[in-house]
Amino acid sequence: MKPISSVAADAKRDATLDVAKGMAIVAIVFGHIWRGLWSAGLISSSHWFQTLDSFTYLFHLTVFAFISGLFVEKGVRKQGAGLYARARTLQFLWLYLLWSLIQGLLVVSFSGQVNSPKTLSNIIQLWQPQGQFWFFGWIIVLTLGTVAIRPWLTSLRKYFILALAGTTSIVCWGYSGTVIGTQGLGLSIFFVLATLMKPESVTWLLSKFKKSWLALMSLIGLATLFFLAVNNLATPPTLGLDSRTPLSILIGFTATLVGLWSILAVSRVWSETKVGELIGYLGKDSLAIFVSHIIFTAATRIVLLKVGVTELSVHILLSLCAGIFGPLFIVFLSRKLRLTWLFDAPLKAKRSS
Secondary structure, X not given: OOOHHHXXXXXXXXXXXXXXXXXXXXXXXXHHHHHHHHXXXXXXXXXXHHHHHHHHHOOHHHHHHHHHHHOHHHHHHHHOHHHHHHHHHHHHHHHHHHHHHHHHHHHHHOOOOOOOOOOHHHHHOOOOOOHHHHHHHHHHHHHHHHHHHOOOOOHHHHHHHHHHHHHHHHHOOOOEOOOOOOEOHHHHXXXXXXXXXXXXXXXXXXXXXXXXXXXXXXXXXXXXXXXXXXXXXXXXXXXXXXXXXXXXXXXXXXXXXXXXXXXXXXHHHHOOOHHHHHXXXXXXXXXXXXXXXXXXXXXXXXXXXXXXXXXXXXXXXXXXXXXXXHHHHHHHHHHHOXXXXXXXXXXXXHHHO
């Protein structure tokens, strides 16, 4: 996920990666809606809750981990290691602090209506990430680590960081800690692998396949993930620690690779279509959707329950629309009112870095 201010600079790149981010952010929004509905007691089947929860977590965060890593080497080469590391750390740390407080204070204010009430003391314990914001701590750790090592420079550095990231991912597969920087470590290998590639090489590889074959591979791949989720055979990279086994980790790792390829493949198929243009638009603003969507989805669920609506499909549809278009409206307002600091580090601080 990239800052809003950098969108214009990426206008000429292949749309495939934007489409992939768009699909992944919709899956993330759905996943949080699904979990919210479960906590509210609106989903009666624990099996189907677990199935769709595992299915989405087998691919959506991996897509963002991989695509984020693709642009590290390019950024370091353009800005220099020190400037790039400081700018990215500042960017993600600012968003972590700002939106943790915004979302947290809203949760405290409406503690009688939300699924998981919080106190003010919970919110100010910023070393313990709330909700989705753990991702920022993880990406800061991975960015600083890869920039320090710069694995693209020599074979020794490359093999060292691959071994380190691979070991970390396997050991931490399914683990989600409580302290910032300890969540999401199962995703490490996908970020590191991507730092050794270029965005152009990924889109070039996809372009070598006929779109009909890519569509078929994507369909088979996602169907395989769903089968594994239905039968609880695969542990996703960021959940399921208590029930994982060596076999479920192996299956989960393989399934996550398949899911990543499937999303990239279908994104290539849609990259030159009107559908792809719409999804790619969501991908370009995926950062804004990521940080603010829970505010809109939770509010929608609360309002619907207040007026007596318990139909699951209505909750999913309206919450999904709110979780996507609500943040996009905030983006629109932030640009009109010059409040870009809502989704980007303050200009003065960025210049100083």
